[in-house]
Amino acid sequence: MNRRPLVVAAATVGVLATAAFALPNLPPNPVTDTIEQRVYKEKGRRFATATDAPARTKSGFALPSWIPKDATDVRIRMRTNGEARMIRFTLGATPLDGPQCSAGAPPKQLSAPDLHAKWWPGSLRAEVRTECRDAHQYQVAVRGKRVYAWTDGTPSPARGN
Template identity: 40%
Template sequence: MKKKTLIIVAACVGIWAVGWAVTPVLKKHDDNFPDAFNDHVLHERIKTFPTARNAPEVGDGEGLFVLPDWVPKDATDVTVKVETDGNAKLIRFTLADTPLKLSGEEGCHEGAFSDGPTLDADWWPQDVGDGAGRPECSEMYQFRVAVKGERVYAWSNGDLAQT
């Protein structure tokens, strides 16, 4: 009887260890998995939109993917990754004709961006992170926004903007 218990415990520990080791790799490529798996196992989800106009609006039932007002409506190739059990978010888009207008640092608190993004994705450049870009805190959450050519990268680690 002790041998069976030991085997079951060893199997459970082995499964846990494999899951612990593989989860970071899966999180980088979570756009290939069903939403239920992403939501409940990885706690992250990705959606893409051809333009910002195609992204959900407040009240559409897709609140996690509502874009901040400072994202131009004609922005194209929009990708959003959200934390389903928190408030962290990555946003990537390409600028079109409307220029990016950021409100600035008002409402930001010191230390909100002492680290890079807590989320990661295979489409997120490694050199966008610590200290890059401008703070944008005109809405509920604080964002850091970096522009590289026509491509814009923004992230929030879920820190609330101060009003």
């Protein structure tokens, strides 16, 4: 009996299982970036400050205009086949109370996008305190100076959509 195909199959399963556990924990690199984009249909970026993010609105990593310019440690995770996005940043001296953000619980709860990021806390639904608008509606939760915002791609009514 030829056991070679069984050994190859077992080795392949072992490698795939190891990769499934290891890939999410590896630092960003061309291999993990390709897997995230092709398999999970997601991509992410990190910027030291909000001014380091691209200014072009056509860029997927351009920040909404309601994010203060002095925000730091900005992280963005987005869906490559849609408009869902998660953004986390740390507030500077400028508070999050611009004219594009309404205080109080938003009238419509957007579902948190099904994106995967280690820096995103489990559930923020009970902490949603405001809704901010740019091209899309964002739900926003604030924990101390750390701000978490997400959109499922719902267009902002302020844009006439």
